[in-house]
Amino acid sequence: MPQLCFAASSFTSDLVLVGDALVNQLNPIQRYGYINRSLPDSELDAFVESLAMRISTFDKQAIAETKHLVDIASLPADSEIAAGWDACIASMGRPPAQRKIKRLMELGLQKNLDVEARLPHYTGTLGSK
Numbered sequence: 001m002p003q004l005c006f007a008a009s010s011f012t013s014d015l016v017l018v019g020d021a022l023v024n025q026l027n028p029i030q031r032y033g034y035i036n037r038s039l040p041d042s043e044l045d046a047f048v049e050s051l052a053m054r055i056s057t058f059d060k061q062a063i064a065e066t067k068h069l070v071d072i073a074s075l076p077a078d079s080e081i082a083a084g085w086d087a088c089i090a091s092m093g094r095p096p097a098q099r100k101i102k103r104l105m106e107l108g109l110q111k112n113l114d115v116e117a118r119l120p121h122y123t124g125t126l127g128s129k
Helices: 009-018 026-031 041-056 060-074 078-093 095-107 113-117 119-125
Strands: none
Touching: 078 095, 095 119, 113 119
């Protein structure tokens, strides 16, 4: 993730550690490439339908090759991904993390839309419990 964030280290740390560094900050979100457009809800379905129809007319091999080239240019090496994944899994297996995950599940993680939509709030309320 840090390789993908062309920003100050404090921004990257906030994003990697808590995941809510960009909440309600449209300009930074656009600047760091997390979105390339924002649409009103009333226009979203038509836009997605139009874009999907347009892309469906493209040559399938060209789509695959383009996606592959974007991956090469933007993703870290497999060895770097593996190290980050291993560290993530190890941290989630530690007792403090397991207690918090259990509490989040009790609060409705993966079931309650409010918990899903406001996960930073819910994780913040767990404190050091």
